[in-house]
Amino acid sequence: MKYFSFLLALMSCLLSPVSANAEWIQVTGQADFDGQRYDLARDRARQDALKQALLQAGARVKSDQRVSNGKISKDYFSVSGEARIRKSVLQDEFVKKGILNLVMNFDVEEVASCPDSQAKKYRKKIAVLGFSVQSPAQLRLGGFHNIERGLASALNQSLQLQDKLVVFEQSEFSLHQDVINAPSHFTSQSTLTKAADYAKQVGAQFVISGVVRDLSLEDPEAFSTSYWAKLKRMSNNANIKRRFAMELFVHDGYSGAIIWQRSFAVSAPWEDDIDDLSGFGTAEFWNDEYGLAVAQLVDGVATLVGEQLECQPFIARISRVDGKTLHFNSGASSGVRPGDKFSLYRTYNYYDADMLAGTELTNVKTSLTVSQVHPGFASGSVSMDPGRINIQEDDLLIAW
Structure with a gap:
């Protein structure tokens, strides 16, 4: 039996990112400037430059702007993918026709995060x-x-x-x-x-x-x-x-x-x-x-x-057992597709020396193959009778 604390420790250190190549990229970030709040315009121009550099390096960037009374009240972006900024250098800075321009060089490093993880x-x-x-x-x-x-x-x-x-x-x-x-x-x-x-x-x-x-x-x-x-x-x-x-x-x-x-x-x-x-x-x-x-x-x-x-394992809770068909609480919205396979784990309650409750897992050494997928849930089948291994509601499916 594997104790859940061991699982959590393994999850915390599993598959840390590995650095790959690095390169310098020059971009020009821009932002509107109306003669007031130069510091805010400069910050937005720098964010624009950063987004351009990451996009050129192959990262995926999502941005979101909130507008109130015709003005941007909140402007932010997030980055996902395999790129990271190591260093930035400002080359030039000027205002032209109401636009603040920042010419910047970025040292962009490629990062391979948990490349062998099925859960990713x-x-x-x-x-x-x-x-x-x-x-x-x-x-x-x-x-x-x-x-x-x-x-x-x-x-x-x-x-x-x-x-x-x-x-x-x-x-x-x-x-x-x-x-x-x-x-x-x-x-x-x-x-x-x-x-x-x-x-x-x-x-x-x-x-x-x-x-x-x-x-x-x-x-x-x-x-x-x-x-x-x-x-x-x-x-x-x-x-x-x-x-x-x-x-x-x-x-x-x-x-x-x-x-x-x-x-x-x-x-x-x-x-x-x-x-x-x-x-x-x-x-x-x-x-x-x-x-x-x-x-x-x-x-x-x-x-x-x-x-x-x-890079943490993907875990779904079994919601219903119907013969060899198991239903679980993750579906298409989580990226589950027909044909995917998950390892099956039994859950048990236990109490430590201080009588604090915990959960331990047992790998039953069989897998589930997904057959039906809906937006919020899915189902699949196992090769053996779940009753033989005592699979029940609230047991877990895990992709490492």
Whole structure:
């Protein structure tokens, strides 16, 4: 018998990316410039240059723009494929006919990610839960009382751009109660159980949870009502930056165990008035400098999650046993096709020395061949009678 913890350890280190060739590519990135906010136009021109370089190198790039009142309020892109930027060099920068041009050289490296993995061709299902907040008092600035669901929605939108993921937003649920210590030994069993329950509800293989750690101002005195503070703000000599820090957890949906976690942080100028209550995730929020910095961070988080899950095994839960025909909860939307083969695993519950529940797997050394495929589910047959090996609902099919 293989214990599920061993499976998770194997999943975490399975098939890490291997570097291949590198080359220099020159491109010109462009962005509209109306004479205001040169920094934003420059950032968009640089993103345009980056997209062009990656496309020339053979990567797949998806972009998404949100427009409000005729202006771009959010502009981001995601990258998938086998290319990575190692270094960039600015060659020239000029404005011509209202267009900012950046001529840039990029050192682009080809990357072969898990080339021998059968699981790579499938889209894994992932559920995004609502975020918890470590310091609720910090939500007053900007009226961020909707951030628990707003941040989950923003992450959901960015994850939707990843080719190999099927994303479900479950932002009405949150996972962490003791947010200061999350995740901790004392809350681990409850957390694992809740994560697995949420995953089963939507048929997800992975669950994302998180905690917003810090939304504080770097210098709260910069926003005081004193004459001196107002004078410093008017002369652009005040530190008006606000922090944004979050910690993200990716859980295995069958055991609830955390298979990847990381902290992220950024700070950017808070340009709104101290009494502004526009809220998190509004068009006004995404259009200011702080919102743009948060958007870029969230997009980076989504890209990292996609990279982490790309080489993980593809796992589907058996939903019904009908003679030699087994039905399971993944279909065409996950990339399953007739003729595909999956290894069959029995699941068992066990308790460790601390009486904490866990799941262990047994490879029954037989495979299922897919015969019928529907958008959200599929079915296939096995060569032997499932009753002989005691195959039941909630057992698993795995592609490595």
